[in-house]
Amino acid sequence: MIEIIxxxxxxxxxxxxxxxxxxxxxxxxxxLEGVDRIELHFPKFTDGRxxxxxxxxxxxxxxxxxxxxxxxxxxDQLVQMWRVGFSSAVLKEGKDPADARRQFERYAAFYQGDxxxxxxxxxxx
Amino acid sequence: MYQYTEFDKQFxxxxxxxxxxxxxxxxxxxxxxxxxxxxxxxNGWYVQRYAPxxxxxxxxxxxxxxxLRALAKIAREYDQPDAALLREAQEKxxxxxxxxxxxxxxxxxxxxxxxxxxxTRTNVQFNWIPLDKSADVMELLASVGxxxxxxxxxxxxNITTDEMAGIAPDEIAxxxxxxxxxRQWSTLHPEFAFLPRxxxxxxxxxxxxxxxxxxxxxxxxxxxxxxxxLGFTVRVGGxxxxxxxxxxxxxxFLPWQHLLNYIEACIRVYNEYGRRDNLWKxxxxxxxxxxxxxxxxxxxxxxxxxxxQDGGPHxxxxxxxxxxxxxxxxxxxxxxxxxxxxxxxxxxxxxxAEADPLYDRWLQRNVRPHxxxxxxxxxxxxxxxxxxxxxxxxxxxxxxxxxxxxxxxGEARVTHEQNLLLPWVHQDDLPELFxxxxxxxxxxxxxxxxxxxxxxxxxxxxxLANARSLPIAEAITQRYQDLDExxxxxxxxxxxxxxxxxxxxxxxxxxxxLGVDKDGKEWYQVTLGGSDGSExxxxxxxxxxxxPSFSAAEVPVxxxxxxxxxxxxxxxxxxxxxxxxxxxxxxxxxxxxxAAANAARFTEREVA
Numbered sequence: 001m002i003e004i005i006x007x008x009x010x011x012x013x014x015x016x017x018x019x020x021x022x023x024x025x026x027x028x029x030x031x032l033e034g035v036d037r038i039e040l041h042f043p044k045f046t047d048g049r050x051x052x053x054x055x056x057x058x059x060x061x062x063x064x065x066x067x068x069x070x071x072x073x074x075x076d077q078l079v080q081m082w083r084v085g086f087s088s089a090v091l092k093e094g095k096d097p098a099d100a101r102r103q104f105e106r107y108a109a110f111y112q113g114d115x116x117x118x119x120x121x122x123x124x125x
Numbered sequence: 126m127y128q129y130t131e132f133d134k135q136f137x138x139x140x141x142x143x144x145x146x147x148x149x150x151x152x153x154x155x156x157x158x159x160x161x162x163x164x165x166x167x168n169g170w171y172v173q174r175y176a177p178x179x180x181x182x183x184x185x186x187x188x189x190x191x192x193l194r195a196l197a198k199i200a201r202e203y204d205q206p207d208a209a210l211l212r213e214a215q216e217k218x219x220x221x222x223x224x225x226x227x228x229x230x231x232x233x234x235x236x237x238x239x240x241x242x243x244x245t246r247t248n249v250q251f252n253w254i255p256l257d258k259s260a261d262v263m264e265l266l267a268s269v270g271x272x273x274x275x276x277x278x279x280x281x282x283n284i285t286t287d288e289m290a291g292i293a294p295d296e297i298a299x300x301x302x303x304x305x306x307x308r309q310w311s312t313l314h315p316e317f318a319f320l321p322r323x324x325x326x327x328x329x330x331x332x333x334x335x336x337x338x339x340x341x342x343x344x345x346x347x348x349x350x351x352x353x354x355l356g357f358t359v360r361v362g363g364x365x366x367x368x369x370x371x372x373x374x375x376x377x378f379l380p381w382q383h384l385l386n387y388i389e390a391c392i393r394v395y396n397e398y399g400r401r402d403n404l405w406k407x408x409x410x411x412x413x414x415x416x417x418x419x420x421x422x423x424x425x426x427x428x429x430x431x432x433x434q435d436g437g438p439h440x441x442x443x444x445x446x447x448x449x450x451x452x453x454x455x456x457x458x459x460x461x462x463x464x465x466x467x468x469x470x471x472x473x474x475x476x477x478a479e480a481d482p483l484y485d486r487w488l489q490r491n492v493r494p495h496x497x498x499x500x501x502x503x504x505x506x507x508x509x510x511x512x513x514x515x516x517x518x519x520x521x522x523x524x525x526x527x528x529x530x531x532x533x534x535g536e537a538r539v540t541h542e543q544n545l546l547l548p549w550v551h552q553d554d555l556p557e558l559f560x561x562x563x564x565x566x567x568x569x570x571x572x573x574x575x576x577x578x579x580x581x582x583x584x585x586x587x588x589l590a591n592a593r594s595l596p597i598a599e600a601i602t603q604r605y606q607d608l609d610e611x612x613x614x615x616x617x618x619x620x621x622x623x624x625x626x627x628x629x630x631x632x633x634x635x636x637x638x639l640g641v642d643k644d645g646k647e648w649y650q651v652t653l654g655g656s657d658g659s660e661x662x663x664x665x666x667x668x669x670x671x672x673p674s675f676s677a678a679e680v681p682v683x684x685x686x687x688x689x690x691x692x693x694x695x696x697x698x699x700x701x702x703x704x705x706x707x708x709x710x711x712x713x714x715x716x717x718x719x720a721a722a723n724a725a726r727f728t729e730r731e732v733a
Contacts, residue, residue, distance in 0.1 A: 046163055046279070048319030052396045055316050060434055075156075076147060076164055083315035099150060107139050109132070111309040113438045120310070120385075120438060121132070122445045 001104045002078055003088040004097045005068075016066070023049045027056040032063055040086070042071035051084045058085025058115040075100045079107075085115035126187040126536050127305050128452050129270045136312075140274055141267040144168050145260035152257070167280055167318065169248075169273020170259055174588045175214040176206055177259065179251045180276040181266060185286045185304040185328075186247035186538040186546075193526035193537065195269040196249055200241050201519035203262055206253040211236060218585055221647065224596045224677045227685065229603045232596045234585050241522060243507060243515040245579055245630055246325070247285055247539040248276055252586050274312055279320045281311035281392070286328045287335040288540040291453065292548050294496050298347045298355055300330035302449040303384060306441065310385050317392050321399035322407035324392065328357075334658040337541070339363045339371040339665030340633060342409050343391060348378065356380045361391055361424075362413030365627035369667035370410040375421045381446070383432070385439035390427035394420065456534030460499065461553050471557070478556035486570035486608065487559055492550075501552055503532075505545045505562055506569040506577065510602050513595045514580040515543030524565040532558045542577055573661075574611045575619055575688075576602050579630055583623030583640060584647065590623030592640025592647035592677070597621055600681045614688060616661055617706045632667040633657040635707045636687060641674050648674035651683055653718050654710045662707055671719045679727055686725040690718050 016036040021027065023041060032038075038057060040050035050069065057063045069081050069089040078100050081089055091097060113120040129137075144164075151161040165171075169180040181196065206214070218234035225231045242250045254262055266272055275282055284304045291299040307326060311317070317324075328345040329336040338344025344360040357379045363372030379387050395409045398416070413420050431437060463471045478484040493502045505525060507515050517525065525545050529537040532554050533547035540546050545567075550558055562568035571577045578601065581587065583594025598621055605611055620634030624641075631637030637652035655668030675683050688706075694713050695704045710718065 045160070046319050047401060048279075048317070048321075048396055049401075051316045051319065052393055060430065074160055075150075076160075077318075080313075080315035080318055096155065099146075099155065102146070103143070106143055107313075108135065110315070111136075111312055112314055114315050118436075118438050122309075122448070123438065123442075 001101070002082040002086055004078070004100055005088055005090045006097065007090055007093040007095075021053060023047065023053070025053075027053045028060065030057070032057075032061060035063075035065060037066040037068055038063065039068045039070050042069060042073055045072040045074050045077055051080065054081070054086050055084040055115050059118070075103065079103050083110070083114040083116055126189060126453060127184075127301070127449075128454055130452075134270060137267045137270055137272045137274075140168070140272055140313075141260070141263040144263050148256075148260045163278055163319075165256075165259070166278040167275055168263065169276035170256065171277060172256075172588075173252065173586050174584075175210060175586070176253045177256045178586065179254050179259070179262065179273060180244070181249045181251075181271055181273055182276045182283045183247050183249060183271075183539045184308045185284055185290065185301060186288055186540060187301070188537050188539060189269075190526035190529040190535040190537070192269045192271055193522050193529065195265060195271065196241050197519040197522035197526065199251060199254070199262055199265060200239050200517075200522060203254045203258055204239050204241070204251045206238055206255075211238065218593075221584070221593060222677070224600045224681065226600045226603050226681055229600075232599045232603065234593065234596055236585065237516075240516050240518045242513070242582065243517065243539050243543040243545070245541050245543065245581075245628065246283055247541065248283055249539065250582070252582065277323075278318075279322050279324075280318055281314060281320075281324045281326065284308050284311070284326050284328070285336060285541070287330060288538050288546050289335065289493070289502060289548075290330055291455075292496050292500070292502055293331050294494050295332060296330045296496065297332065297349060298330055299450070299453070300328040300345075300347055301453055302446060303345070303347075303381065304328050305449050305452070306384065306445070307388070310388075310439065317396060320392070320396055321401045322404070322409075324395075324409065326388070333660045334665070337630075337633060337657040337665065339658045340365060340630070341372060343388065344372050345384075350378050354380060357384065359387065359391075361420075362410040363665070364408050364410040365630065365632045365667075366408065367405055367625050368410065369627075369632045370414060371665050372410070373413055373417075373421075375413075375424060382441045383428070383437075384441060386431045386437050387424075387428050389439065390424045390431055394423045394427055398423075456536070456549050458497065458499065458549070458551070460551055474560055475556040478559050483563070483568070483570060483608075484556070484559055486612065487568055488555070490570040490572045490574065491568070492555065495548075499552055501550045501555065503547045503550045503555070503558060504540065504572045505537075505547065505567040506571055507544050507567065508571055508577045508602070509566060509569050510599070510606060513582070514578055514598055517545075521565065521567070525567065528558065528561055528565070528567075531561070542572075543579060544572065544577070570608070571611060573616050575605050575614055575617045576611060578602070578619040578621060579634070580621040581623050581628035583621070583629075587623060589626055590640060591625075591642035592623050592649060594621045594623040594629060594638075594640060597638060597649065597677065597680050601684055604681055604685065613703075614691070615703060615705055618655075618657070618662060619684075620655070630657070631655070633662075633665070634668060635662065635710065636684065637668045638680060638684075643674065647677050649677065649680050650674045651680070651687070651722060653687065653715045654707070656707070661705065663711065669715050671715060671722045675722075675726065679725065682725045682727075683722045686721040687718050690721040
């Protein structure tokens, strides 16, 4: 499950080397050497570009570090964030992490493959 | 039809639970209206002019009698506004005025409830269900394998195909298994739930395009390569709306195994580069038009990367295609056996039908050949005076369910033209089906004729609409009630949209009517010569505007003038029949029609 970070929580001693990738930046061209964490921003939760960016970084580039969702991060998009390769998300202020956790227990599986379960349902044994 | 697996059933139930969770958080104030809106839209819940609208997905139009009965129950028990709301809505709609009919009764809006509406994209809509009942309705739908997943929102929408899929005599291959594979792949796709704009995919399995592929975001034409391999010609970037564009062929031949890999590439490039700054320029058609070959190159590059670098996890296998194909269980067919009194009764019903001139017309218009020579595909007409195009009351849906059970192995199909097709009717049952359908008011022999018009709900319901569609549809329907006249006018596609979003596909109509707003009043633009891409209509193309827009009162008169012009200009064809309306428009051009339409205006207005 995705690591849910509460907005406004005091940042722990964080020495991570962070790359904040803009929504219009090409994830296939980004320099990832020495990067611990990539932050992808949601200017609005309905702006879906970062879903593709995360997937390409995780699945195509094979990035092993943390991919974090920032910005307009709401409860109901966390499962899909996890599925495309995000490993952490800064939940928007005022949103209840308990509501978020419940969403991860709902579906036994999904039809299509994603960054976590690469094979689609029909190809899983 | 496709038989849901346990996984499919459980998935739809989980979706209903998820929706209830979302609804309750919204009701508790944990989700703002803006946060809840895309969630409810992704389950088919709009909020319209007076009440919410629910759009239920009917994947590629296939629906069982059990599902029809569930929809009837929803119509009866949930599509019920409270009296005050209905009164208020009715008063406001009456204030919009009446549409006069030459020689007939003026049409006013009479709002109804307790019914479902078949849409051009083979969905079913309800107009009056209160939002606080919405989760109950989703559970009821889930109990019969129905849902509203991705029937709205900037998502991959319900997949459509030809209503004769799998039963057409001239099919290259059955598109339904591929439509189902696409349905599964696109359902809750994690990467593509917030695209720049809505995304519609259609497939066609016959040489003739019967699925309006050119008008779709992605249109997939099944074909065989020279080597005999099955695959698709892929079109991308068609669409209606403010900027009508016919899709571009981006791939002449795509082997079927790569269907999902290639579509993933097409949509991923769109998700990355499609415009998000302007709602009117956000559809993929704008991206494809602006980028042209660069879009195609980018898709091909991404497709190669999916296959070569990602290992093509969604590459389809023979085993998967076989599995899905086998899920489309064709019914066991046995010719009706009638003995003794049954045989006698059949003889009477048959003699009655054959003595009825309507029966012959019904055979001509509503009954089509089938892949199995013993069978027929029969269309129940939901285009009749007194009902909006595609509207079905609870009782009528139940009747249709009973007809499907008795005559069509419990299966029906919602058609693009807003009717219901029964795909498995034995030829020996035609007189009985005719008699039963006629009794139910569903045997009007007008399929493909003028009154088989397409209309969106328009300004009586939709908050996007600029003008009402339904009173215009009713006025024209009332004017053309003489079947002799309708048969004489022959094949015509009349499509009506209440606004430029084009839900009524006016661009593709031989005659298109579009509601426009000027000074807060209802006006209508008329177009001629549009095509969906079928053999009758010719290569897909938007119609041409005949002139400045008309008032509601003028529209029926203008349509009459256009049709009179056709009767004057048409020629006999070589086989001794009359040239069709669209053929005449193509041959003589729109000028004579334009002149007639403009001469029918009530008052001379300055041409802007």
